[in-house]
Amino acid sequence: MGNLKSKDTISIGLMLLALFFGAGNMIFPPALGQAAGSNLWSAMTGFIVTAVGLPLLGVIAIALTGGNLQKMAQKVHPWFGIAFTVAVYIVIGPLFGAPRTASVAFEMGALPFISESLHSAGWPLLVYSLIFFTITYYLSLNPSKLVDRIGKILTPLLLVIIATLLVKSILNPVGGLGSVTEAYQENPFFKGFMDGYLTMDTLGALVFGIVAIRAIRERGAKDEKSLISVTVKAGLVAAIGLTLVYLTLSYLGATSQSLGMSENGGQILTSVVLELFGTPGALLLGIAVTLACLTTSVGLVTSSSLYFSGLIPGLSYKKTAAALCIAAMAVANMGLTQIIAVSVPVLTALYPLAIVLILLNLFPMLQEMREVYVFALIGTALVSIVDGLKALQLSVSWAESLYGWLPLYSEGIGWLLPAILGALFGYGLYRLKSYNALTRRESM
Structure with a gap:
């Protein structure tokens, strides 16, 4: 059945x-x-x-x-x-x-x-x-x-x-x-x-x-x-x-x-x-x-x-x-x-995290790569939480100088590039750990 x-x-x-x-x-x-x-x-x-x-x-x-x-x-x-x-x-x-x-x-x-x-x-x-x-x-x-x-x-x-x-x-x-x-x-x-x-x-x-x-x-x-x-x-x-x-x-x-x-x-x-x-x-x-x-x-x-x-x-x-x-x-x-x-402020902060988590889970080859998940979500959160604070109309003027260079930041999607860079960094870190672990096993 x-x-x-x-x-x-x-x-x-x-x-x-x-x-x-x-x-x-x-x-x-x-x-x-x-x-x-x-x-x-x-x-x-x-x-x-x-x-x-x-x-x-x-x-x-x-x-x-x-x-x-x-x-x-x-x-x-x-x-x-x-x-x-x-x-x-x-x-x-x-x-x-x-x-x-x-x-x-x-x-x-x-x-x-x-x-x-x-x-x-x-x-x-x-x-x-x-x-x-x-x-x-x-x-x-x-x-x-x-x-x-x-x-x-x-x-x-x-x-x-x-x-x-x-x-x-x-x-x-x-x-x-x-x-x-x-x-x-x-x-x-x-x-x-x-x-x-x-x-x-x-x-x-x-x-x-x-x-x-x-x-x-x-x-x-x-x-x-x-x-x-x-x-x-x-x-x-x-x-x-x-x-x-x-x-x-x-x-x-x-x-x-x-x-x-x-x-x-x-x-x-x-x-x-x-x-x-x-x-x-x-x-x-x-x-x-x-x-x-x-x-x-x-x-x-x-x-x-x-x-x-x-x-x-x-x-x-x-x-x-x-x-x-x-x-x-x-x-x-x-x-x-x-x-x-x-x-609005809550969803502005939370939604990007959900989006990135969903997209990562669509790729089976990433399932065991925790580092990819961790750094992709960290990159996302660093921007989305600030966007949430902005939507709450709190003063975050420092964010403009820190994040203003990000593509699509003014449109509310500035978290996209940090999420991608975080995922790439996590993938590199995973590969480095795998390589070191393999090297140690071969040297034993």
Whole structure:
């Protein structure tokens, strides 16, 4: 039993798409589109690299390591393996990922139908998030059936709704491509590349990839070759779906400037749908998005709870899930715009480390070369952490003189050259150690 049927592969791909297809996937493409205006396609190319290409590579990298994130990260060092994995689960779980699902669901599923005076009171979001995470906790106690049904039913429904939006926007456009805002006037590709960080899908891939691998094994793939092959195919199904969704939503955002500039992508998409379909359309989209966000929330809470309850002896899964839901509910009440703002510095520092770790794990010949991992990650961290501090708006003027010469530093990708140089130095060090060890053995 090694080969899965095509329908099983597609089903797993849709399940993977359902897990990814949550808050960030709905709100950031419209926001990018509205801000990029006529520079939309250049910016979206960069966005797709980090929001589709890298998550696909992340799923493949996890498959190559047997579906174990900590095992993948501990190639740097055992302690780094734990620290990095904990950081990923905290970021995509209670800190940003899970709270954002509730905030987006509220912005698109409830806020359009709440009066301004009621919303300003603050308690509607509190009540909504309490109900949202109560349901998340209940479903996280037995998530397997939900995720399978979502993959087969809700994801296709959402794709149909988004396709309908695209057709309607082409036949009856809200407006033309808008003007380019300042942030996207120069190097829109790299601005889009950095915007892709905000989806958190590359970090999510390191967790959702594990869920996909378990599903593949349950369906009969036993040997490593079959596992990797099906994972790649399922990942491609999800990647194609995400790309089509992103292009559509970003186009809707780019044509929405005539409706006024909005604070976040949730407000943009709601405004466009109200313009195109009126209140019934906004209601249907709100329900679908709420269910999609709920699915992602269950996936994040389930994965995080499984990891932390396994990491800490004596900590039960149920208690962990309850604690994560409470923490996520508290953060969700910051509001969507504030959650996005706070997440930027953390993701700016953490994302490059995840990217380099994923890329290294795609090359089997490097698996035993710890020096390559160590120095590549050190080179990356020296720049990405400073970039994170800059995003936090802390004074790091010294960094300009120290790192300003690096290629793409002003675009936020200055960590790339240090990562490459670090990997090359580590490779040279590994070869030198191997040569010295061989020389000693021959002299004995």
